[in-house]
Amino acid sequence: MAGLFVPEFIDYHDGQKVVRVADWPLLPPHQNIVEFRPSGVSQRDYTLSVTVTYNEVDPTSGTEVTQTATHSWRCCVIHDYSSGRDKLLEYMNASRE
Incomplete structure (x- = not known):
């Protein structure tokens, strides 16, 4: 999920x-x-929908019938700000090398 919560900005000399x-x-x-x-956005919400089309045999007629089923999930990603902290620490430590 890298890049989902990009910083608002980084200033440097x-x-x-x-x-x-x-x-x-x-x-x-x-x-x-x-x-x-860091990013001022604390949460991203998404809806994931999956539609499946499949064939099954009707037990009464014996004929093949095409069926469609759809299911949706709500996904919520919450920003814990540790990725920005870790990236800042990684950058600062690399600058000392």
């Missing part, structure tokens, strides 16, 4: 100016991070 990027892949390595703002 580039010489004397502060530059803002939208996500970790856009952040150049070994930069001095000024501010990291």
